[in-house]
Amino acid sequence: MSNENRTNINPPKRMRGPMGGGRMGSGEKAKDFKGTIGKLIRYIGNYKYGVFAVMVCAMFSVVFTVAGPKVLGKATTALSDGIMNKISGKGGIDFGYVGKILLIVLALYGVSCVFNLIQGFVMTGITQKICYRMRKEISEKINRMPLKYFESRTYGEVLSRITNDVDTLGNGLNQSITQLITSISTLIGVFIMMITISVPMTLITLITLPVSILLISFVIKHSQKYFKSQQEYLGHINGQVEEVYSGHHIVKAFNKEETVKKEFHDTNEILYKSAWKSQFFSGLMMPIMQFVGNLGYVGVAISGAYLAINGKIEIGDIQAFIQYVKNFTQPIQQVAQVSNMMQSMAAAAERVFEFLDEEEEDQFVANPVDINTVKGNVTFDHVNFGYNENQTIINDFSADIKEGQQIAIVGPTGAGKTTIVKLLMRFYDVNKGQILIDGHNVKDFNRGELRQEFGMVLQDTWLFKGTIMENIRYGRLDATDEEVIAAAKKAHADHFIRTLPDGYKMELNEEASNISQGQKQLLTIARAILADNPIMILDEATSSVDTRTEQRIQRGMNNMLKGRTSFVIAHRLSTIKNADLILVMKDGDIIEQGNHNELMEKDGFYAKLYNSQWAQQEETA
Incomplete structure (x- = not known):
């Protein structure tokens, strides 16, 4: 049975915050641009032939495009000569020759378009394959990363x-x-074509090049910080809207509408100013390039007229050269835009590679223990653990649990109850000591196989958008409808399900807010019953239901737990009176252990906890 089918783990709710959403934008830069680009080039190495094909198609497309203006200039020259001949009475316009030239130009641009289409088709395929591969690797990486x-x-x-x-x-x-x-390719091709027409005119055009570079660099330098600010505060706005929307009832309950509106207004004002400035500077790019381009046109027109009068170039060459001047300045602007885009791309790639390089859990061990032999005997042997090396939470924890026993873990908040469960399932590894299952260290099991043996029901419920039937069946995907209904009956959920619109076919929304918290908990308990795992972990599983429903659930849970080793974490001590062994924890240590009657006779810490709860219930009553 797969891990997905056997383990019923309720993940914690999604953490929200002002920066919870994505923050990547066009203004964010990579910390190590060269290193990240190098990694990216190696990453796309599997598609090197495709990238090479893209490069070849791009260059051929440019070659045919660049050749067009010069060939078209021949038609302009032919028309000019024909008009002059007609005026002088020596002949007329050779429309047959002009027509052939136009057909050649049409063919050149047609072939260029074909290569451009092939280039776009191949590059889009490569890009989507890379994105698919990255998302797949990230998804697989998540399953291998520590909690x-x-x-x-x-x-x-x-x-x-x-x-x-x-x-x-x-x-x-x-x-x-x-x-x-x-x-x-366009810059190189245009430059070569301009030289073939006129070296002096080419030199005049090149004078505008440093002017363009300086002006573009100025714009990019001053717009970069505003783009970065725009994306940063866009993330703030998105996070705040999501946070307030999901918790709108809390905002209303605490009468914080004006505070939220002011916070949104302040953030939105900063976003507005940074967005306005970034778009303003970005909008300057085109006018600046047009201004520089027009200067080039003026220079070409004056010098071209002078050279044509002296018979050094033809009229059509001037027309072709003016087109080349336009084609020469445009790629400079495009390169500037691409450099900004590559900074953003590198920053995104760096974040992805950082995630893929994160530390992983060791998933497999040599000669792992066969899980089919597991009976459920669990031993905690002088366990010592802390989430941080300098802060120990569990000190010298020891316990010996026999197969089929129901173990209750009780104690005040922060005593280490849930941490014990995380160590048992190897979400974390102990710092000292060892945890044994049937005499085998949990580190001798493959992690996935070890977790197959555990089912969990947590205090924080987790249900997905789908029908109630689908949510319960998540515990065991191959279960029949009859088995799902039987599990719901054992969890005492069948009655309320049948009272809902569409019953088991009722669709839960994304937050499952169309049923109560107690009903959510009943569904997760039904899911755990359906999963039928050998070892069960119940972490405050009935904390969200009323006392009467809790008693009904408890009877069903007791039937489910018979013959299985089970760990029950509970604050309501009345629910664990029948446990075979109660471990009383305080400050990371077991200070008392025994069954309910034995612990009450000791009149120790457990007895005080139990009596204080009864006193609170009597006061409430």
């Missing part, structure tokens, strides 16, 4: 690697590589 990584970061930050960063990388690859190849 501590996700507990130290927001879910939005992790999700942004899969969504925003991969999308930014894909768009950057698709546009920047082809644009860069095309722009550089």
Whole structure:
């Protein structure tokens, strides 16, 4: 049975925050641009033949495009000569010759278009394959990473690697590589064609080049910080909207509408100013390039007229050269835009590669223990653990649990109850001591196989968008409808399900807010019953239901737990009175252990906890 089918683990709710969403934007730079680009080139090495084909197609497309103006100039010259001949009475316009030239130009541009289409088709395929591969590797990476990584970061930050960063990388690859190849090829091709027409006119055009570079560099330098600020505060705005929307009832309950509105207004004001400035500077790019281009046109027109009068070039060459001047300044602007895009792409790639290089859990061991032999005997042998090396939470924890026993773990908040469960399932490894299952160290099991033996029901419920039937069946995907209904009956969920619209076919929304918290918990308990795992872990499984429903669930849970080793973490001590062994924890140590009657006779810490709860219930009553 697969791990997905056997283990019912309720993940924690998504952490929210102002920066929970993606933050990648056109203004963010990579910390190590060269190193990241090198990694990216190696990463796309599997597609080197495709990239080479893109380069060849791009260069051929440019060659045929660049040849067009000069050939078209022949038609202009023929028309000019024909008009002059007609005026002087020596002849007329040779329309047959002009027609042939136009057909040749049409063929050149047609072939260029074909190569351009092939280039775009191949590059789009490569880009999507790379994005698919990255998302697949990230998804697989998540399953191999330790729990501590996700507990130290927001879910939005992790999700942004899969969504925003991969999308930014894909768009950057698709546009920047082809644009860069095309722009550089165009610059070289146009330069060669201009030289073949006139060296002096080419030199005049080149004078405008440093002017263009200086002006573009000035614009990019001053717009970069505003683009970065725009994307940063866009992330703030998105995070705040998501946070307030999901917790709108809390905002209303605490009468914080005006505070939220002011916070949004302040953030939105900064976003507005940075967006306005970034777009203003970005909008300057085209007018500046047009101004520089017009200067080039003036220089070409004056020098071209002078050379034509002296018979050194033809009229058609001037017309072709003016087109080349336009084609010469445009790639410079495109290269500037590509450089900005590549910075964003490199930053996205760097974040993805950082994630893929994160530390992983060791999933497999040599000669692992056969899980089919597991009976359920569990031993904690002088376990010592702390999430940080300098902060120990569990000190010298020892316990010996026999197969089929129901073990209750009780104690005040922060005593280490849930941490014990995380160590048992190897979400974390102990610092000292060892945990044994049937005499075998848990480190001698493959992690996935070890976790197959555990089913969990947590205090924080997790249900996905889908029908109630599908949510319960998640515990065992091959279960029949009858088995799902039987599990719901054992969890005492069948009655309330049948009272809902559409019953088991009722669709839960994304947050499962169309049923109560107690009903959610009943569904997760039904899911755990259906999963039928050998070892069960119940972490405050009935904390969200009322006392009467809790008693009904407890009877069903007791039937389910018969013959299985089970660990029950509970604050309501009345629910664990029948446990075979109660471990009383305080400050990371077991200070008492025994069954309910034995612990009450000792009149120790457990007895005080139990009596205090009864006193609270009587006061409430």
